[in-house]
Amino acid sequence: KDERSRFWGLYKRVAEEHDDEFLERYNSDMDIVLVFSGLFSAVSTTFIVAMESSLSPDPDDTTHALLAQLVQIGLGNFTAAGSAPATPASNWSPPIANVRIQSIAYASLSFSLLAAFGAVLGKQW
Secondary structure, three states: OHHHHHHHHHHHHHHHHHHHHHHHHHHHHHHHHHHHHHHHHHHHHHHHHHHHHHHOOOHHHHHHHHHHHHHHHHOOOHHHHOOOOOOHHHHOOOOHHHHHHHHHHHHHHHHHHHHHHHHHHHHHO
16 A cells, blocks of 8 residues: 555656646747737738728719719709719729738638637636
């Protein structure tokens, strides 16, 4: 019995040392993941906000078309003004490249936030 109790005592000490080293190493790794994903999320969000305007029509185009129609009406040229209001934005669609780039930016932001969420869960465990 004495030999078995020494074995389990030694096993417990070695296991605790190994577990402490393991937890310390992976805890610091999760800190690094949290910092990186936080910075990456901030940069991604900045790019997404900057690219957001390319997904909607330019309001100046609508204003210019409506002003041109008002000038034609003011000059009495009703045929040039047309009977329907000018809406150049109705046939506008964003370029496919912009939609793809924006989709990739949103996906990268989502995965970055998912990584941060995983690191937080790992640190709490």
